[in-house]
Amino acid sequence: xxxxxxxxxxxxxxxxGAGIIGLAxxxxxxxxxxxxxxxxxxxxxxxxxxxxxxxxxxxxxxxxYRPGSAKASLAVAGRSxxxxxxxxxxxxxxxxxxxxxxxxRSEQERLAALAERAVAxxxxxxxxxxxxxxxxxxxxxxxxxxxxxxxxxxDYSAVCHALMAEITAAGGEVRTGTAVVRLAHVAGSxxxxxxxxxxxxxxxxxxxxLRCDQVAELAxxxxxxxVVPFRGEYYExxxxxxxxxxxxIYPVPDPSFPxxxxxxxxxxxxxxxxxxxxxxxxxxxxYSWTDISRAQLREHLxxxxxWRLARRYWRTGAGEVWRSLSKAAFTRALQRLVPDIEADDxxxxxxxxxxxxxxxxxxxxxxxxVTHAGHTTHVLNAPxxxxxxxxxxxxxxxxxxxx
Numbered sequence: 001x002x003x004x005x006x007x008x009x010x011x012x013x014x015x016x017g018a019g020i021i022g023l024a025x026x027x028x029x030x031x032x033x034x035x036x037x038x039x040x041x042x043x044x045x046x047x048x049x050x051x052x053x054x055x056x057x058x059x060x061x062x063x064x065y066r067p068g069s070a071k072a073s074l075a076v077a078g079r080s081x082x083x084x085x086x087x088x089x090x091x092x093x094x095x096x097x098x099x100x101x102x103x104x105r106s107e108q109e110r111l112a113a114l115a116e117r118a119v120a121x122x123x124x125x126x127x128x129x130x131x132x133x134x135x136x137x138x139x140x141x142x143x144x145x146x147x148x149x150x151x152x153x154x155d156y157s158a159v160c161h162a163l164m165a166e167i168t169a170a171g172g173e174v175r176t177g178t179a180v181v182r183l184a185h186v187a188g189s190x191x192x193x194x195x196x197x198x199x200x201x202x203x204x205x206x207x208x209x210l211r212c213d214q215v216a217e218l219a220x221x222x223x224x225x226x227v228v229p230f231r232g233e234y235y236e237x238x239x240x241x242x243x244x245x246x247x248x249i250y251p252v253p254d255p256s257f258p259x260x261x262x263x264x265x266x267x268x269x270x271x272x273x274x275x276x277x278x279x280x281x282x283x284x285x286x287y288s289w290t291d292i293s294r295a296q297l298r299e300h301l302x303x304x305x306x307w308r309l310a311r312r313y314w315r316t317g318a319g320e321v322w323r324s325l326s327k328a329a330f331t332r333a334l335q336r337l338v339p340d341i342e343a344d345d346x347x348x349x350x351x352x353x354x355x356x357x358x359x360x361x362x363x364x365x366x367x368x369x370v371t372h373a374g375h376t377t378h379v380l381n382a383p384x385x386x387x388x389x390x391x392x393x394x395x396x397x398x399x400x401x402x403x
């Protein structure tokens with residue numbers, strides 16, 4: 001998996017982070033600049049260990065995001081690019097569609113607003129009644145739904161394996177177990193000190209995910225952004241109850257909260273995942289309540305923006321924590337969508353951590369965020385739908401480097 005480093009210390013492009021965005025960027029650069037030397041530096045022992053390898057595997061349509069935002073345009077284009085990439089390489093995926101369900105009349109106005117946003121973003125969508133919803137999802141209960149036929153599912157880990165294979169075939173290197181510890185701007189390039197030795201590159205792209213702000217600080221490019229890690233916890237339906245969900249069932253999102261709410265997703269292997277909730281993680285890689293970092297606790301306690309966020313959303317946040325601690329509460333959230341689900345139908349699945357950027361004003365960044373300093377580019381906010389959008393994000397980054 002790891003290529004031995006070349007004896008030459010110079011690269012045309014160095015990328016920090018071998019998640020899907022880092023690998024897509026390396027792949028795109030080599031496609032546009034054949035023969036150039038590209039080195040991907042990954043601190044973990046294998047690629048895609050965090051956000052990429054622990055997400056819900058959804059090919060997002062782009063329906064939720066503010067019209068004109070990078071998330072909206074890159075998700076729409078990225079879904080099509082990713083489907084084509086998977087089709088050409090035989091990677092497991094399916095464009096199966098999803099429904100966003102209003103469980104009572106109080107949610108219909110928000111659902112109608114979401115339908116308008118779909119039109120603005122160029123996302124095919126149709127408001128359907130209870131009868132049509134029952135045809136699509138017989139066990140789902142709602143008064144109305146928004147059907148999004150372009151949503152799909154995919155194995156993002158398999159996408160990363162394909163990207164790696166093509167990167168190495170084109171002469172690129174992926175160095176795992178190699179953490180960046182220092183960056184220095186020099187004339188026309190950047191000097192990179194790592195745990196595996198030094199490297200000089202004409203350009204560096206930081207796609208370090210949960211650690212992206214820390215890498216950006218080494219280059220003086222954090223721009224006031226700070227990553228706040230939120231853990232998303234999942235359950236899985238036991239196989240004999242998987243018939244309760246055909247494809248993807250989502251709630252109408254709360255517009256005052258920057259997460260989509262607990263939903264039900266069929267994965268490409270046929271399993272049904274339920275979740276995630278959203279609770280503040282106590283470590284960057286804090287996949288359970290027992291994963292605690294003293295450094296992260298200090299960051300949380302001294303983060304005034306986080307305290308303001310807690311005051312604003314304390315009721316919602318308390319509900320998320322309660323769902324984390326109580327399986328019965330988590331089950332009740334799912335029963336709003338599929339009443340027949342019982343606690344005994346659910347078994348724990350692996351959690352993920354979302355690298356959510358907070359800006360200098362203490363607000364959660366709601367769009368993709370990229371900064372630049374010298375010969376470095378830093379992807380500082382790339383949560384969902386970043387995996388869907390990854391090929392288009394890579395295209396954008398390489399275009400900026402070329403300019």
